[in-house]
Amino acid sequence: MTCTLCGTNTGTAYLCQWDTASLAKRLAELPILYAEMAECLVPRRTGWGDIIATHGAAGPSSPLNEDALDQLSSGHAAAVVHSWRVDVQRERWPQHAAPPPGGLAADSRWLAMEVDWIAAHYKAAGELAREIRALEAQARALVGDPVPKRKLIGQCIAVVGDEGKVCGADITHAAGESRLKCRTCHTVYEGQTDLLLLLHYQKEPA
Ligand SMILES: [Zn+2]
Ligand SMILES: [Zn+2]
Numbered sequence: 001m002t003c004t005l006c007g008t009n010t011g012t013a014y015l016c017q018w019d020t021a022s023l024a025k026r027l028a029e030l031p032i033l034y035a036e037m038a039e040c041l042v043p044r045r046t047g048w049g050d051i052i053a054t055h056g057a058a059g060p061s062s063p064l065n066e067d068a069l070d071q072l073s074s075g076h077a078a079a080v081v082h083s084w085r086v087d088v089q090r091e092r093w094p095q096h097a098a099p100p101p102g103g104l105a106a107d108s109r110w111l112a113m114e115v116d117w118i119a120a121h122y123k124a125a126g127e128l129a130r131e132i133r134a135l136e137a138q139a140r141a142l143v144g145d146p147v148p149k150r151k152l153i154g155q156c157i158a159v160v161g162d163e164g165k166v167c168g169a170d171i172t173h174a175a176g177e178s179r180l181k182c183r184t185c186h187t188v189y190e191g192q193t194d195l196l197l198l199l200h201y202q203k204e205p206a
Contacts, residue, residue, distance in 0.1 A: 004126025014125035020115055023129045026136050027112035031105035033139045034077055036174060077135045078104040084128050085110050091122060150174045154202040158187035171198065 002009055003016035010016050015023065078101065085107045086098050092114070102110065111118070111128075118125050150172035158167045169184035179190040180198070189198050 005129055013120050014122060015119040015129060019129060020119040023118075023132060024112050024115040026132050027108045027115065030077065030081070030108050030132065030136060030139075033136065034104060037139050037142055075104075077139075078107065080131055080135060081107045081111065084131070087124070088114055088118060088122060088128075092117060153180060154198060156182040156185060156187060157198055157201045158182060158185050160185050 001012055001014070003019055004014055005019045006016060008016040008018070013020075081104055082101045085102075088111065089096060089099060099110075101107070118128065122128070151174070153171045153173050156167035156169045156171050159165065160167045167182060167185040167187065169182055171180050171182055171189070173180055179188055180195070181188050189195055
């Protein structure tokens with residue numbers, strides 16, 4: 001047999017090793033990419049640019065594609081990925097009930113874990129890989145390629161728990177964001193006061 005995508009001889013598999021690996025990589029990156037994209041689309045407020053210098057491409061370089069935005073907001077990617085998960089699971093474990101929508105991250109992770117089985121046994125593997133690639137391309141067209149890098153601002157100064165422990169997780173900023181959010185304790189730093197406090201406490205030992 002040959003790889004559905006590139007025509008390489010694959011023995012008995014539907015996808016070659018290379019295309020299997022890139023499918024796994026895309027599935028791992030897709031939720032991150034869509035999360036970054038949602039953040040990049042937050043309108044920038046004035047004032048932040050003075051404090052945080054943004055490097056490289058600042059968000060979408062071309063006028064926003066309204067259709068793509070609609071698809072984003074309607075959870076198009078999540079719906080597409082979920083439908084593939086349902087189908088793969090039905091093929092592989094026909095006795096199991098269809099899984100409820102798990103969200104883009106959970107469904108992508110599930111598919112990523114099954115990628116070897118998909119490549120070896122799933123007839124629609126090529127079509128699945130193509131659709132995942134299209135979702136990625138659509139997101140990259142909006143955000144720019146590569147995705148703007150997050151810049152490290154410092155460490156989270158929020159007090160977490162009852163013992164006065166400081167969170168200390170890295171706080172990063174991506175072009176276009178109008179606020180900072182700690183991904184560990186979910187503290188939001190918004191407005192100049194918050195930001196100046198955050199920057200101030202970076203200088204002192206925690
Ligand atoms: Zn291939
Ligand atoms: Zn934190």
